[in-house]
Structure formats: C-alpha cells, structure tokens
Amino acid sequence: MKPREISSYAAGQWIAPAAGARVIASAVTGAPIALAGNDGLDVQAMLGHARETGGPALRGFTFHDRARMLKALAQRLAEHKQALYDLSFDTGATQSDHLIDIDGGIGTLFVFASKGRRDLPDAHVCLDGPIEQLSRNGTFLGQHIRTPLQGAAIHINAFNFPVWGMLEKLAPAVLAGVPAIVKPATSTCYVTELAVRIILESGILPDGALQLVSGGMGDMLDHLDGQDIVSFTGSAQTARKLRLTPAIVENTVRFTAEQDSLNASILGPDAVSGTPEFDVFIDEIIREMTTKAGQKCTAIRRVIAPQGQFDAVISAVSGRLAKITVGNPRHQETEMGALVSSEQKADVLSKAALIGQDAERVFGDPDAFSVAGAEAGKGAFLPPMLFHCADPDTANHVHQTEAFGPVATVMGYRDLDHAIALANRGQGSLVTSLITHDTDVAQHVVSGIAAFNGRLYINDRDAIAEATGHGAPLPHMVHGGPGRAGGGEEMGGVRGVHHYMQRTALQGSPRMVQAVSGTWVPGTPEVTATSHPFTQKFGALTIGETLHSPARTITLDDIEHFAEFTGDRFYAHMDDDAAARNPFFPGRVAHGYLLISFAAGLFVEPNEGPVLANTGLDGLRFMKPVSAGDSIRVRLTVKQKTRRTDDYGEVRWHVSLLDQDGDKVAEYDLLTMNAY
Numbered sequence: 001m002k003p004r005e006i007s008s009y010a011a012g013q014w015i016a017p018a019a020g021a022r023v024i025a026s027a028v029t030g031a032p033i034a035l036a037g038n039d040g041l042d043v044q045a046m047l048g049h050a051r052e053t054g055g056p057a058l059r060g061f062t063f064h065d066r067a068r069m070l071k072a073l074a075q076r077l078a079e080h081k082q083a084l085y086d087l088s089f090d091t092g093a094t095q096s097d098h099l100i101d102i103d104g105g106i107g108t109l110f111v112f113a114s115k116g117r118r119d120l121p122d123a124h125v126c127l128d129g130p131i132e133q134l135s136r137n138g139t140f141l142g143q144h145i146r147t148p149l150q151g152a153a154i155h156i157n158a159f160n161f162p163v164w165g166m167l168e169k170l171a172p173a174v175l176a177g178v179p180a181i182v183k184p185a186t187s188t189c190y191v192t193e194l195a196v197r198i199i200l201e202s203g204i205l206p207d208g209a210l211q212l213v214s215g216g217m218g219d220m221l222d223h224l225d226g227q228d229i230v231s232f233t234g235s236a237q238t239a240r241k242l243r244l245t246p247a248i249v250e251n252t253v254r255f256t257a258e259q260d261s262l263n264a265s266i267l268g269p270d271a272v273s274g275t276p277e278f279d280v281f282i283d284e285i286i287r288e289m290t291t292k293a294g295q296k297c298t299a300i301r302r303v304i305a306p307q308g309q310f311d312a313v314i315s316a317v318s319g320r321l322a323k324i325t326v327g328n329p330r331h332q333e334t335e336m337g338a339l340v341s342s343e344q345k346a347d348v349l350s351k352a353a354l355i356g357q358d359a360e361r362v363f364g365d366p367d368a369f370s371v372a373g374a375e376a377g378k379g380a381f382l383p384p385m386l387f388h389c390a391d392p393d394t395a396n397h398v399h400q401t402e403a404f405g406p407v408a409t410v411m412g413y414r415d416l417d418h419a420i421a422l423a424n425r426g427q428g429s430l431v432t433s434l435i436t437h438d439t440d441v442a443q444h445v446v447s448g449i450a451a452f453n454g455r456l457y458i459n460d461r462d463a464i465a466e467a468t469g470h471g472a473p474l475p476h477m478v479h480g481g482p483g484r485a486g487g488g489e490e491m492g493g494v495r496g497v498h499h500y501m502q503r504t505a506l507q508g509s510p511r512m513v514q515a516v517s518g519t520w521v522p523g524t525p526e527v528t529a530t531s532h533p534f535t536q537k538f539g540a541l542t543i544g545e546t547l548h549s550p551a552r553t554i555t556l557d558d559i560e561h562f563a564e565f566t567g568d569r570f571y572a573h574m575d576d577d578a579a580a581r582n583p584f585f586p587g588r589v590a591h592g593y594l595l596i597s598f599a600a601g602l603f604v605e606p607n608e609g610p611v612l613a614n615t616g617l618d619g620l621r622f623m624k625p626v627s628a629g630d631s632i633r634v635r636l637t638v639k640q641k642t643r644r645t646d647d648y649g650e651v652r653w654h655v656s657l658l659d660q661d662g663d664k665v666a667e668y669d670l671l672t673m674n675a676y
Contacts, residue, residue, distance in 0.1 A: 003200040006036035006190045009200065009212040011049040015041065020184055020216060027092030027338040028328055032377045034190045037215025046181055046211050050152035050377055051227075051477075054179030054208025057424070059148050062123055064643065066175050067116030069204050074109035077195065077201045077338060081106065084163060084194060090163065091188045092338030092380060094329040095153075097292050105167035105195075108491070111475040112171035114495045120175070122642045122649075123518045128503055131513070131521060138523045143513050146501040152225030153500060154220065155302050156242070158233040159185035159340050160295040162192040168491055169473065171229050172211065176500035178229070181220070183213040185234075187341050203672040206284040219243045229500060233297070236260040237388065239486060254490030258480050260402050262426035265470060266419050268436025273312040277460040280303075281435040282316045284459070284470045285408060289384045290324055290336040294343070294406035296430050298471040298607030301402055304419050307412035313408055314388055318363040321384045327372030328379075334372060339380040339405055348405035351562065353386055358395035359387035359409050380405060392422055392582045394637060399425040416441065420448035428483020433457040435468040454481030454489070520639040520654060532636060534605035538649040541638050549602035549634040551660070553592050556628040562594040587624040595632060595666055596620070599657050603636045610675040612648060620668040624659065648673050 007014045020039030023032045028243060047062050077084075085098045089120045093101065112663075120126060125145050132142035155174040157165040166182050171181045195210045199205065221230070224247050231241050232255070239257040242248070246256055265284060271277030279403065288300040305313045311623035329337030339345045350364060364385035371381045384406035392411035399422075413419035423432055432453050434445050438458040446456055455477065459467045473479035478492035490496055500553065510523035527544045565570045571578040572585050579585045595616075605611070626632060640652040651674050657666040 003032045003035045004190065006034050006193050006214045007091050008038060008041055008214045009196060009210075010041055010381075011211070012207060018288045022215065024187060024190065024340065026090040026379075026430075028330075028341050028374060028379045029420060030380075032341065033090055036186050036189050037544065038220065039216065040616040041213065041218055043218050043220035046213075047152055047220065047223055047228075049152065049208045050179040050181055050211060051511045053206075054206065054210075055150055055152070058174065058177045058179060058208035059124065059150075061177070061420045063116050063120035063126065063175065063177075064122040065489075067113045067120070068176060070109045070116065070171055070174060071113035071205045073183055073199055073202065074106050077106050077109070077198055080198045081189050083304060084353060087194055088162070088191050089330050091159075091191060092293060092329060094334055094337045094416060095332075096247060096422065096520045097329070097337065100164065101161045105161075105164035108164065108475040109171050110273060111493075112175050112497075115476075116497070117644075119494045120497070121518070121640070124177075126371045126501065127519065139509055141508065141513050141521065141523070142522075143506045143517055144503055145506050145517065146498055146503050146600050148501055149227050149229060150179070151225060151229065151434060152411050153178045153180045154224070154228065154230045155180055155182045155232065156230070156232045157182065157184045157192070157653055158215075158297070159187045159344075160292055160297070162188040163195050165233060166192055166195065168473075168479070170210070171373055171475070172491065172496035173500050176297065176497045178500040179209045179211075181211045181213065185447045186215055189214045189342075197306075218260075222247050224251060224253045226251045226253060229256075231488070233258045236486070242331050244404070254499075256480070256490070257486035258297060258490060258590050259484070259486040260400055260429040260431070260486050261297055261428070261485040262301045262399060263298060263429045263431050263470075264304050264423045264426060265300045265433040265435065266413075266423060267303075267305040267313065268434060268438055268441045268445075269306050269308060269416070270438045270441065271435050272309060273316075275437070276464060278309075278312075278316075280464050282313070282320060284433060284435070285317050286324075287469060287630065288516050289321070289408050291338050293336055293382070294384070294408075295339060295404055298473060300408055300433070300645060302398065302422070302426065303408055303410040304413055304422050305435055305613060307414060310388070310410055310412040314362055314386065317386055317410070321363055321386065323443070326369065326381055326383055328374045331373040336384065337376075339382060342380050345382055345407070348382060348403050348407065350356045351401050351403035352405075352407050354401045355387055355403060355407065355409060356398045358397045359389035360412075362386050362388045364406075379509070384409065395634075397610050399427075416444050417448070420445060423449050424452045424482060426452065428481050428485045428487075429453050430473075430479070430485045431455040431457055431470060432479040433459065435459050437461055440449065452482060454478060454485060472672065487612075497671065508639050514544065518543065518640070519636055523639065532605045533636065533653075534611045535609050537610040538643070538651065538676045540642060541651060541674070543638055543641065545638045547634075547636040549636070551633040552602060552633040553631045554594075554598070554600055554626055554628055556588075558594065558598075559588065559590050559628060562591055562597075566591075566593075568593070585625050586627060588618055589629075590628055592666065595622075595626060595657055596668075598632065599655060602632075602634045603655070612673045612675060614670065614672050615650070616671040617619060618652075618669040618671065620666070622666050624663050624665045626659060632657050634658075643676070644673070646676060648675050
C-alpha cells in the first residue's frame, strides 16, 4: 500500500510533502505507512499569518467566547475519535492508551472551556489582583492587568501523545487569545494531522488561529520576537539547543520546556506487604511501566522502597509483569503495545544497558520474550524490564539515565531522609509519588522533596477509589518540573492561560482604570440609578450604576430579637459589661449578620423581575461596630457583569453599609443572576 501523504497547514493552505520528506513506519509491522515533511515551507509567511490574521481575530473575542470555541472543538473531536483511534494503533498504542491520548486531550479542552467561563471574565482584559491605592485621596490608582501576547505560540511536541500533547498546549493558548503553530514529532504526526483537519474543517476557530508543521520547522525560530512564545516537549538535549537559538536569546522570547525526568515512587515505611498501600504501590508501578509501553514523561523510572521491603516489591512486580501480554495493539487481549519506532527501541536498549552497569536486570529479557499477534522481528516491541540497584548511593546511571520505555529500577532506602536524598538525585522531576497512610511520613517527605518536583502525588487507602494515578497530569494542575525536567509549567488551569499573556501595571485615575478594566472602581464619578437596578435586565445595567437606600435605625429590641430568633447569644450582643471589656466594642453591639439581613431589606426590590437568584456573597468584612441607636444605609453599585448564557448573566454588586456618620460599617460583593 502506498504511504499516505501527511501535509502541513501553512498560511491558510494545505501543503503536501516534498523535498526533505521522511518515511514513517508502522510501530507494529515496520512497514512504511506515511510520508511527511517539506523543506519549502514559508515559515515567515506562517508567522505573519499568525500574528497579523490569527492573533487579531482571536483577540477580538472575549475569554468566554474563546472558551465556547474550546467546548465546541472538544465536541467535534469527540464525534470523530474513532477515526483517531484507528489511525493511532500504528503508533504502537493500545485502545487503553488511546483513552489517555485522544480522550484525555478532548477532556483537557472541556476543562479549559469550563475554567475559562468560570474563572475568567467575559472581557478582553484579565485583572491580576486588587486595586492598589497609590495616592492619599484615591485619585491615582494602580491595577495589574493581563492581556494576550501579540505574537505566535510555537508548540513543539513529543511523539508519545500526538493528540493530548497538542491539545494541552493549544487549549490555554487559544483561551488566552494567542494563535498557535503546532509542530508534532514526525514519527506520529499522521495522527496529529487528522486531529488538526477535524478542527480546521469545523470552522470553529478563526483563520490563522491554528497552523501545522508536519516535518521539520526550518529556520522558523530564527524569526521570533519578544511577542512570540515557544513551548517544547522532548529531550533535554534538544531543549538546550532550541533555547540557545540566537533570536530566542536576543529577543527574550518566552521559552518553556518539559523534558527528561527521572520520576520516582516512594513506598512509605508503614506500607508493608499486605496493606492496601502496598497493593496500590505495585499497581502504580505496573501501570506506569506498561501504559504507552512506558513512553510517558511522567512514568515511574525509580522505585524507592524500604530495605526490608524491596524483595517483596521485586517479587510482586515481577509476578504481575509476567502476566502482561505484549503484542499487536489492535488485539483486545494486548496489554502493552510497541514502542513508537525501531529507533526508539534501539535508544531504550542503549539506555537500559547503561542502567545495567549500576543494577541487575531481574525481569524482562529483550532477546527472549513473546509478542502476541505480530510477526516476529517486524515491530518495535520490547518486554517490560525491571532492574534492582543494590547500592543506589554510588550508582550514577540509575539517577541520570532515562530509558524512555518500559524500564524501571528498584532500590532500597534506610530511612526517610535516605529516601528523600535518593529521590532528589534525579535533579528535578515532573512527578514523585508517595504511597503511605502515615501523615507524619507525608509531611516529612513533602518538605524534603517538593522543591525538586513539579507535582507530588500521595495515595493511600482513603484516596485509592478516586485517585487518578501517578502518571496522569490533569489540566487543573500545573504540569512541569524544575531542573532536569525543564523548569517549565503547562496546563494548571488559569495559570497556564496566564503564561500566554503579559502582566502590565496599569496606573491612572479611577475613571481611567475602570474604563480599561471593565470593573467598577471606587472613586469614579457616580452613575445615579434612575430606577431600581433590580428592575433592569442584565443588558441595561451600567457599570458604576448606584442606588442609595433610606436609613434604618438599629434598636436594642432588634438586637435581642435577632439573638433569640437565631440562637446567637454571643456576649458582645447580650452582655453590656462583658462587651465593654472587649477592646473592639464600646458595649453591646448589633450582630454582623443582623446588619446584612437589614441591608437586604433596604435594597432588595421584592417584586418579580429580572433578578432570578442570589448566588453568593464574597469578601464580607465588618469594619465598625454598630450600637443600638445607630442607623445604617446601603450604597449598592453595579461592579461587574458576566454573561453566562443567552438568557441570563451574573451581576456582581458592591454593597457598602454606612452609618449615620457616613463611615463604612461593612462591605461585600453580592452575586445575582439576572435575565438577559
């Protein structure tokens, strides 16, 4: 069968492979299946298309608009995931591996879509922290804001996750408003190309928001400037080379890398054989050695167990590995497929040989193992291989060499400090897991290894049922790690979005800051409500629109009735002498919650109208006590508006309670849902 041609998508056109094209072989059969690469790509035109067409189009939408795009993309890809499954078998991945790559990537889009609607404003500017008062009278203020970078995001991805690897970078970039040029690893780019075709054919993204390089990038990185960003996943050697590109260095281009990582799993001293923790420890090791044939940046490479337990660990792991079926990933009984290519197989064998200088192989012979449903010698198959390092203190290769495949090394520790030292010899990991039911062990280990890890995963009998696994990065949490792991961070919910944005310190008058931020700022000229704001629909409300309520006098009967009615008989409300001894009160004072309740009675419009529900209260502070005989009134201001659906939106109201002297006694933000 003739190899299929894998195209690039550049400056709005699909471009077939040409000079410089590379033949891609099936990981299962070794037969040529695809051709990718074109040395004639106009990389400057691609950058220009992203910067001049894709960027302005994306920035024209709000965060919520772009979040809706991500949700629609996730839905479209979900409709076509069987086609992606069918193609992905040739990468050596099993059906369960597809669920991590393809379904995991789609799930990541859904999470960022949800986070974007929930945690970001329906606006073009994102606020970063509260207002800073820079002058005595409040006429000159500061506000940190974030806005999208106006360049292109260059995403250079690894071979092991051709769909998730693209989508976990694409989601925060699109949500931020930055167009992406995606360069997958050539060996699996045929799967990425299909995903990109599905995305582009949907018409959901604007022109220029997504481009694809199938094959080499040429000199694209030489043309980057300070508005561009590079996000890389792969080897430390390649990351170092890319990071030192003159244009990246000279123009201070943002560069983040997720690279080699010698992740560890530590068995707590309490988790002896027979405990639920010991069992889950073994489960995690088996899963991480065999999923994607061990080709995961988060896989467990070093198994650190108490010296009295490592024999039990080796026996349990070996026994489980002996039952693993290695073979054709299209066959249902296969539990571990092939490595991605013959080149990758050779690389793993060479790295395993280095590890073998420090450790003894106790399971898995690469020269004698069974492969189910595949022709012998044709695919990039290897058995899972387990090593035992008897002297991890003097060994170097086990702490410095990552065999990116189904390889792990067991080593023993004397005490927790020794376990910490061994884990930290990895010089920076994406993740370390700790399996223990002892909170003191957890506290001690975390304090010792956190600085060397991007993520710490603790599992025990309480979390087993719902824990997501040592090797599962989640879009809600940052994915990256210090030192050897590259020093970068990806995903992490809104943190990942911020990576594609510039933080700027905005300074000016309250009116100017409000105009830019889209959020009410104290000190702006007041917009007097001409009718009760609760009678106005979402679209008719104006930021800064303010209602002043009439005053209400607080009586001693009010305080005592509230105490009896609620059961809150705290002495400051009921005992004048005791209250007077308290340094914060002049004597008996009104309950804070009585004041909030009375405030609602002062500003709420009781009749049916566009206010659909009160959904919350944020930032409540009590600032001055109120005694019997004092009066309170309310200043209600439209602070922020966030459209949620075509039918309703969320209104954030700032509520200030003022006493007869005009002093604030309390303030908070009220949230309501209002009909659109």
